[in-house]
Amino acid sequence: MATGTVQHPLITHTTEVPGTTVIPRIDMRPDGLHERGKQLVESIRSGPRSANPFLITERAEEKQITLSSRDLQLSDFGLLKTLGTGTFARVWLVKPKEQKEADKNKVYALKILRKADVIKLKQVEHVRNERKTLAAVVGHPFITTLNASFSDDQSLYMLLDYCPGGEIFSYLRRARRFDSETSTFYAAEITMTIEYLHESHGIAYRDLKPENILLDADGHLRLVDFGFAKQVGNRETYTLCGTPEYLAPEVIHNSGHGLAVDWWALGILIYEFLVGQPPFWDQNPMRIYEQIVEGRLRFPPNMPASAQNIVSLLCKTNPSERLGHISGGASRVRAHPFFQDIVWDDLFYRRVKGPILPRVSHPADSSNFEEYPDPPDSRGQSIYTDDLRKKYESLFSDF
CATH class of the missing domain: 1.10.510.10 (Transferase(Phosphotransferase) domain 1)
Structure with missing residues (x-):
C-alpha cells in the first residue's frame, strides 16, 4: 500500500498508487475582498433557515472580512511561520500588511498549493472539491472558515481562520x-x-x-x-x-x-x-x-x-x-x-468552553504547532508550464 508522511492537518497529503489515495499514519506523535472573494461571501449568505439548529443553512452575516478591496496576492501578506507542510502544499501563519487599527492583531492560516505539483500528483479534483466544500460550509462553528481563495501564475491559495490551539x-x-x-x-x-x-x-x-x-x-x-x-x-x-x-x-x-x-x-x-x-x-x-x-x-x-x-x-x-x-x-x-x-x-452556540484550553499568549502565538524547516529553493520545484496552463488553468477558475 501507499507510504508517505502525514505532517499537518491543513494539508491534503497523498502518495500516489494507481487508483488509490491512502494516507498512512506515521509515528504516533505528535475592508472587503477582491471580486471573486466578494462573490464568495455573497454566495454563502443565502439559504432558508433550518428548523434544526444543528443543520444551519444560513450563513454568518455578521462575519467581517478585514482585507483590502483590491485583488489579493501573496505580497499582501507577511509570512510569519510555517504551520505545516505536505507533498504539494505549505501552510503559513500570515498577517495582512494593510489592516484597520481594530484588526491590527488579526492573523490567518494561508494554504499555498503549487499548481504543477497538484497536477503531477493527480490531486486537481481533490483540491477543487476542498475549495468548493469550504465555500459551502462557511459559518459552521466547528469547521475551519475559508475567508478567500485566490491564485497567481504558479500557485493556488486558501485563506483560512487561524486556530492557535494546534492539533x-x-x-x-x-x-x-x-x-x-x-x-x-x-x-x-x-x-x-x-x-x-x-x-x-x-x-x-x-x-x-x-x-x-x-x-x-x-x-x-x-x-x-x-x-x-x-x-x-x-x-x-x-x-x-x-x-x-x-x-x-x-x-x-x-x-x-x-x-x-x-x-x-x-x-x-x-x-x-x-x-x-x-x-x-x-x-x-x-x-x-x-x-x-x-x-x-x-x-x-x-x-x-x-x-x-x-x-x-x-x-x-x-x-x-x-x-x-x-x-x-x-x-x-x-x-x-x-x-x-x-x-x-x-x-x-459555544456557551461553554472546551475541556482543553490551549496555552495562547497572543493572537499570533504558534507555540502549539511544531517547528518546520524553511521552504526549499524554488529553483528545484516543479514549474507550471505554458502547456500545463493551456490544459488545466480552466479547472482552477474558482480560485
Missing part, C-alpha cells in the same frame, strides 16, 4: 488517552459537524481522524483538511482514499461507499480518544484492512459501557445497520446514552 492529536498523545468527559465533549462536536455536512449538503468528509482536528483558543474544535470531502448525497463513490486505521469496510472492499463512512470513523475516533489508539492497528496496513473487514472490536474492561455500545453501533461492518446511517440519522446518535450529559444547544 487535538498532539494533546491526545501527551495525555495518552482522554477521560470520558473530554471524549464525549469532542465527539459531540464532531457529531453535529457530520450531521451538518450530511443532512444540509450531502457531503461525505472521508478523512476524520485526530490529526484533522484543531482547537481554537476557547477549546472548541475545528475540522480541517477537506481535500477528500465529496458531495455524494444518496449516491455511492468508489475512490479509495483516507487513512488506513479509519477506513470503513466498504471502502476497503471497493463496493461503493457513501455518507455512512463518516459514522464508522466517528466510532473509531471515540475509541481512540478513550483508549489512546484505534481499535484496528498493525504495522502492516494490509493486516489493518483484514481486521477492519473482520470487524471484531475488543474493548478494555475499564471502558464505559455506553462508550462500548456506541462504538459497536457506529462500527457495524454493514453500513445499512450503522448508527447514524439507519432510520433517524444523526438524531439517533445524539440520543444515545453516551451523550446523555450533553446540552446540545449550549455546545453548538
Whole structure:
C-alpha cells in the first residue's frame, strides 16, 4: 500500500498508487475582498433557515472580512511561520500588511498549493472539491472558515481562520488517552459537524481522524483538511482514499461507499480518544484492512459501557445497520446514552468552553504547532508550464 508522511492537518497529503489515495499514519506523535472573494461571501449568505439548529443553512452575516478591496496576492501578506507542510502544499501563519487599527492583531492560516505539483500528483479534483466544500460550509462553528481563495501564475491559495490551539492529536498523545468527559465533549462536536455536512449538503468528509482536528483558543474544535470531502448525497463513490486505521469496510472492499463512512470513523475516533489508539492497528496496513473487514472490536474492561455500545453501533461492518446511517440519522446518535450529559444547544452556540484550553499568549502565538524547516529553493520545484496552463488553468477558475 501507499507510504508517505502525514505532517499537518491543513494539508491534503497523498502518495500516489494507481487508483488509490491512502494516507498512512506515521509515528504516533505528535475592508472587503477582491471580486471573486466578494462573490464568495455573497454566495454563502443565502439559504432558508433550518428548523434544526444543528443543520444551519444560513450563513454568518455578521462575519467581517478585514482585507483590502483590491485583488489579493501573496505580497499582501507577511509570512510569519510555517504551520505545516505536505507533498504539494505549505501552510503559513500570515498577517495582512494593510489592516484597520481594530484588526491590527488579526492573523490567518494561508494554504499555498503549487499548481504543477497538484497536477503531477493527480490531486486537481481533490483540491477543487476542498475549495468548493469550504465555500459551502462557511459559518459552521466547528469547521475551519475559508475567508478567500485566490491564485497567481504558479500557485493556488486558501485563506483560512487561524486556530492557535494546534492539533487535538498532539494533546491526545501527551495525555495518552482522554477521560470520558473530554471524549464525549469532542465527539459531540464532531457529531453535529457530520450531521451538518450530511443532512444540509450531502457531503461525505472521508478523512476524520485526530490529526484533522484543531482547537481554537476557547477549546472548541475545528475540522480541517477537506481535500477528500465529496458531495455524494444518496449516491455511492468508489475512490479509495483516507487513512488506513479509519477506513470503513466498504471502502476497503471497493463496493461503493457513501455518507455512512463518516459514522464508522466517528466510532473509531471515540475509541481512540478513550483508549489512546484505534481499535484496528498493525504495522502492516494490509493486516489493518483484514481486521477492519473482520470487524471484531475488543474493548478494555475499564471502558464505559455506553462508550462500548456506541462504538459497536457506529462500527457495524454493514453500513445499512450503522448508527447514524439507519432510520433517524444523526438524531439517533445524539440520543444515545453516551451523550446523555450533553446540552446540545449550549455546545453548538459555544456557551461553554472546551475541556482543553490551549496555552495562547497572543493572537499570533504558534507555540502549539511544531517547528518546520524553511521552504526549499524554488529553483528545484516543479514549474507550471505554458502547456500545463493551456490544459488545466480552466479547472482552477474558482480560485
